[in-house]
Amino acid sequence: MSALNIENLQNTFQNAVNLGGSPGAVSTSPTQSFMNTLPRRLSTSKQQKILKPFSTGDMKILLLENVNQTAIEIFNKQGYQVEFLKGSLPEEELIEKIKDVHAIGIRSKTKLTAKVLEHAKNLVCIGCFCIGTNQVDLNFAAKKGIAVFNSPFSNSRSVAELVIAEIISLARQLGDRSIELHTGTWNKVSNKCWEVRGKTLGIIGYGHIGSQLSVLAEAMGLHVIYYDIVTIMALGTAKQVSTLDELLNNSDFVSLHVPETPETKNLLSAPQFAAMKDGAYMINASRGTVVDIPSLIAAMKAKKIAGAAIDVYPAEPRKNGVGAFADDLNKWTSDLISLPNLILTPHIGGSTEEAQSAIGIEVSTALSNYINEGNSVGSVNFPEVSLKALNYDQENTVRVLYIHQNIPGVLRTVNNILSNHNIDKQFSDSHGDVAYLMADISSVDQSDIKEIYEKLNQTDAKISIRLLY
Numbered sequence: 001m002s003a004l005n006i007e008n009l010q011n012t013f014q015n016a017v018n019l020g021g022s023p024g025a026v027s028t029s030p031t032q033s034f035m036n037t038l039p040r041r042l043s044t045s046k047q048q049k050i051l052k053p054f055s056t057g058d059m060k061i062l063l064l065e066n067v068n069q070t071a072i073e074i075f076n077k078q079g080y081q082v083e084f085l086k087g088s089l090p091e092e093e094l095i096e097k098i099k100d101v102h103a104i105g106i107r108s109k110t111k112l113t114a115k116v117l118e119h120a121k122n123l124v125c126i127g128c129f130c131i132g133t134n135q136v137d138l139n140f141a142a143k144k145g146i147a148v149f150n151s152p153f154s155n156s157r158s159v160a161e162l163v164i165a166e167i168i169s170l171a172r173q174l175g176d177r178s179i180e181l182h183t184g185t186w187n188k189v190s191n192k193c194w195e196v197r198g199k200t201l202g203i204i205g206y207g208h209i210g211s212q213l214s215v216l217a218e219a220m221g222l223h224v225i226y227y228d229i230v231t232i233m234a235l236g237t238a239k240q241v242s243t244l245d246e247l248l249n250n251s252d253f254v255s256l257h258v259p260e261t262p263e264t265k266n267l268l269s270a271p272q273f274a275a276m277k278d279g280a281y282m283i284n285a286s287r288g289t290v291v292d293i294p295s296l297i298a299a300m301k302a303k304k305i306a307g308a309a310i311d312v313y314p315a316e317p318r319k320n321g322v323g324a325f326a327d328d329l330n331k332w333t334s335d336l337i338s339l340p341n342l343i344l345t346p347h348i349g350g351s352t353e354e355a356q357s358a359i360g361i362e363v364s365t366a367l368s369n370y371i372n373e374g375n376s377v378g379s380v381n382f383p384e385v386s387l388k389a390l391n392y393d394q395e396n397t398v399r400v401l402y403i404h405q406n407i408p409g410v411l412r413t414v415n416n417i418l419s420n421h422n423i424d425k426q427f428s429d430s431h432g433d434v435a436y437l438m439a440d441i442s443s444v445d446q447s448d449i450k451e452i453y454e455k456l457n458q459t460d461a462k463i464s465i466r467l468l469y
């Protein structure tokens with residue numbers, strides 16, 4: 001190991017230790033500490049130094065993409081160091097920044113690929129301050145022992161309300177009338193302008209957002225049908241249909257609410273637009289990969305589709321600004337902007353004060369719980385394990401957080417290592433190839449901690465270890 005590496009690892013520890021304190025606590029008990037990947041080749045004296053308590057002030061949190069102030073407040077209360085950036089970062093800058101931090105908070109733009117995460121030597125957890133988690137390589141993160149959290153429904157209502165607004169706007173050609181009058185043209189028309197009452201809305205993906213939209217749409221007198229890959233209870237008088245074609249053949253409005261997956265890529269393409277009713281409308285506030293934009297352009301030029309609203313794009317700019325949209329979508333921009341009755345919004349479906357504030361609280365609380373207590377409930381890529389809050393006042397008690405490969409015999413090995421102590425509580429679960437054991441053990445003194453750590457660190461199945469005390 002080079003001197004440089006040793007120094008890096010020492011820095012890792014300086015920054016990673018001591019995550020004590022229950023969520024919400026401002027300061028850390030001097031007896032609480034935290035360990036991540038203890039370097040095997042450090043000398044004993046360095047290890048002992050590492051095992052000393054550290055301040056929560058050593059924890060580094062990087063927040064990108066204008067994550068809400070509520071999150072910053074919660075992290076500040078924990079005493080963590082918080083760096084906040086308004087935009088996302090290009091890959092090279094992200095790789096540099098992520099080397100150093102223990103937690104990162106992102107929204108939908110930042111791509112945490114295997115290449116980026118490979119450099120995340122200290123990273124314990126990722127917070128997606130949004131619903132979608134397609135921007136993170138979830139499997140790779142799990143295999144590196146990094147837990148990922150999101151906010152599964154705090155912006156669902158905001159998206160559903162935007163779609164309601166767009167349904168009426170498209171039916172009444174509101175966008176075009178507004179643009180015309182902004183440029184001085186009075187164009188009072190009723191031709192091909194409709195009430196939405198009695199029309200049929202087809203929802204693709206009847207999850208949190210799709211089902212919320214269903215309820216709101218029925219209240220305005222729309223008939224709702226939906227298509228989903230799983231059977232889902234219908235709300236109100238909505239009806240599930242068994243094929244995508246059945247939905248497309250029968251809907252006046254089609255709204256997409258599916259996640260980005262290999263199966264949803266180009267879910268609406270030329271054959272699907274052909275299957276839609278003449279003069280139907282399409283709304284996409286899910287992910288940009290779900291609709292093939294050239295096919296949409298062709299269907300709109302042919303007047304097959306009478307209008308569309310797009311909130312999400314195959315490539316989106318990293319930050320706000322004039323011209324950024326044109327750069328990222330230059331393949332289609334000129335075609336798109338010349339189409340009538342096409343509403344283009346800059347991925348604002350979940351962008352309301354209510355949603356962002358709630359997401360900030362929800363995700364920062366989940367991250368703090370995981371960092372301080374090891375509780376992974378709500379993680380999207382990890383076994384969900386929790387024990388009740390550790391009693392840090394109880395001396396000689398240690399919480400062992402052992403993330404490992406999900407292979408036979410590991411628990412026997414670990415429990416042998418812990419067997420000289422009293423195992424007060426234990427909870428273990430697995431998720432695919434990764435398993436997670438939490439155990440509270442008592443009758444442990446300082447020298448035992450070092451020994452326990454070293455023995456656990458030598459187990460073949462280990463992915464990462466933290467000891468909280």
Ligand SMILES: NC(=O)C1=CN([C@@H]2O[C@H](COP(=O)(O)OP(=O)(O)OC[C@H]3O[C@@H](n4cnc5c(N)ncnc54)[C@H](O)[C@@H]3O)[C@@H](O)[C@H]2O)C=CC1
Nearest residue numbers: 131132205206207208209228229257258259285286349350
């Ligand atoms: N525009 C924006 O600002 C926002 C966009 N979103 C996007 O909306 C998506 C949906 O969000 P939620 O409703 O919360 O997700 P959800 O997970 O609650 O629901 C998604 C539904 O889609 C279904 N589904 C999956 N693959 C499908 C397929 N191939 N065909 C038909 N149905 C399929 C699932 O079974 C599920 O019922 C998110 O994944 C995200 O990408 C979410 C929030 C804000």
Ligand SMILES: O=C(O)C(=O)COP(=O)(O)O
Nearest residue numbers: 107108109130131132350
């Ligand atoms: O919640 C989601 O999945 C969204 O698409 C919203 O993303 P945003 O937080 O606006 O980048």
